[in-house]
Amino acid sequence: MTTTRKVIIIGSGPAAYTAAIYAARANLAPLQFIGLQPGGQLMLTTLVENYPGFVEGIDGPPLMETFKKQAERFGTEMITEDVTAVDFARRPFTVSAGGESWEALTVIVATGAVAKLLGLENESVLMGRGVSTCATCDGFFFKDQNVMVVGGGDSAVEEALYLARLGRKVEVVHRRDTLRASKIMQERAFKNPKIEFIWDSAVEDIRDPEIGRVTTVALRNLKTQALSERPVDGLFIAIGHQPNTELFRGQLELLPNDYVKVEPGTTRTSVPGVFAAGDVQDFTYRQAVTAAGSGCMAALEAERFLEATHS
Numbered sequence: 001m002t003t004t005r006k007v008i009i010i011g012s013g014p015a016a017y018t019a020a021i022y023a024a025r026a027n028l029a030p031l032q033f034i035g036l037q038p039g040g041q042l043m044l045t046t047l048v049e050n051y052p053g054f055v056e057g058i059d060g061p062p063l064m065e066t067f068k069k070q071a072e073r074f075g076t077e078m079i080t081e082d083v084t085a086v087d088f089a090r091r092p093f094t095v096s097a098g099g100e101s102w103e104a105l106t107v108i109v110a111t112g113a114v115a116k117l118l119g120l121e122n123e124s125v126l127m128g129r130g131v132s133t134c135a136t137c138d139g140f141f142f143k144d145q146n147v148m149v150v151g152g153g154d155s156a157v158e159e160a161l162y163l164a165r166l167g168r169k170v171e172v173v174h175r176r177d178t179l180r181a182s183k184i185m186q187e188r189a190f191k192n193p194k195i196e197f198i199w200d201s202a203v204e205d206i207r208d209p210e211i212g213r214v215t216t217v218a219l220r221n222l223k224t225q226a227l228s229e230r231p232v233d234g235l236f237i238a239i240g241h242q243p244n245t246e247l248f249r250g251q252l253e254l255l256p257n258d259y260v261k262v263e264p265g266t267t268r269t270s271v272p273g274v275f276a277a278g279d280v281q282d283f284t285y286r287q288a289v290t291a292a293g294s295g296c297m298a299a300l301e302a303e304r305f306l307e308a309t310h311s
């Protein structure tokens with residue numbers, strides 16, 4: 001165990017790096033655990049066109065490299081390890097990684113979330129090249145084209161309604177013959193002339209990795225086992241997200257959907273001195289810019305907490 005840090009940040013997406021930039025510039029000498037796969041969800045995508053400041057857009061990986069360099073420039077100390085345990089029951093808090101432990105007066109949790117995927121080989125090959133998990137992010141690339149949405153819950157229907165405003169036709173593929181989405185969302189989707197439903201069906205394959213874009217989706221009817229092919233330009237997987245919160249179970253109050261519970265309008269968790277920023281606590285907006293915004297909030301709240309308790 002080394003000296004007690006003022007702030008430890010866990011994660012390396014837009015929320016964590018922004019928290020690091022603010023904490024470092026406030027002289028809090030942050031220690032950031034960037035994990036074994038640093039950079040977060042934007043490492044999985046190509047062009048990001050809605051992050052302010054980049055007129056022509058920027059690919060996800062160089063954007064995240066820029067975030068990292070900016071946090072390093074102000075002296076953030078980074079450790080390329082996954083945090084494996086935390087103890088928020090005693091103060092100072094303890095954070096463990098790679099067989100070692102560190103103490104901290106405040107902790108910023110920014111471990112993000114992962115979009116659930118279908119598990120098909122071509123899905124990851126074509127991710128960011130026609131396959132997407134975010135209509136708000138990528139719908140614009142499919143303006144006036146044919147797209148397909150996979151899923152049957154509220155988020156699938158929301159994605160379909162959003163895409164219907166931009167595209168020519170939206171097909172929603174669902175494994176069952178009824179939706180799980182709320183009645184009001186269902187009614188909106190059923191009324192929309194651009195949205196069609198393909199029931200009792202699952203995606204069997206996505207083509208064409210050889211030319212690096214989506215051309216066709218192969219579907220299997222789960223009742224008849226019949227195979228069919230649909231020509232589409234974009235495939236949106238909307239079968240849910242999983243926040244990276246397993247580490248915090250029993251340490252922080254979680255919501256029934258496993259997201260970290262924060263006081264509305266703040267990043268304060270159930271433990272004073274522990275703050276949560278980005279997609280780990282946000283199941284509504286899920287955008288890089290909102291994650292970065294809440295990373296800023298977390299750093300400012302940590303700074304104020306330290307001023308009130310340790311000055």
Ligand SMILES: Cc1cc2nc3c(=O)[nH]c(=O)nc-3n(C[C@H](O)[C@H](O)[C@H](O)COP(=O)(O)OP(=O)(O)OC[C@H]3O[C@@H](n4cnc5c(N)ncnc54)[C@H](O)[C@@H]3O)c2cc1C
Pocket residue numbers: 010011012013014015016033034035036037038039040041042044045047048049050051081082083084110111112113114115127128132133134137138244247277278279280286287288289291292
């Ligand atoms: C394919 C795709 C395309 C997208 N396109 C856009 C877009 O165009 N525009 C936009 O605004 N948003 C986009 N998004 C959404 C955006 O990526 C997320 O909203 C944003 O990345 C959330 O940031 P975050 O900082 O909360 O966490 P994340 O980006 O999820 O990053 C969290 C990081 O923390 C690390 N971590 C987790 N557990 C630990 C641990 N125990 N120890 C250490 N590190 C840990 C993870 O490995 C990960 O690197 C896209 C998402 C995806 C999946």
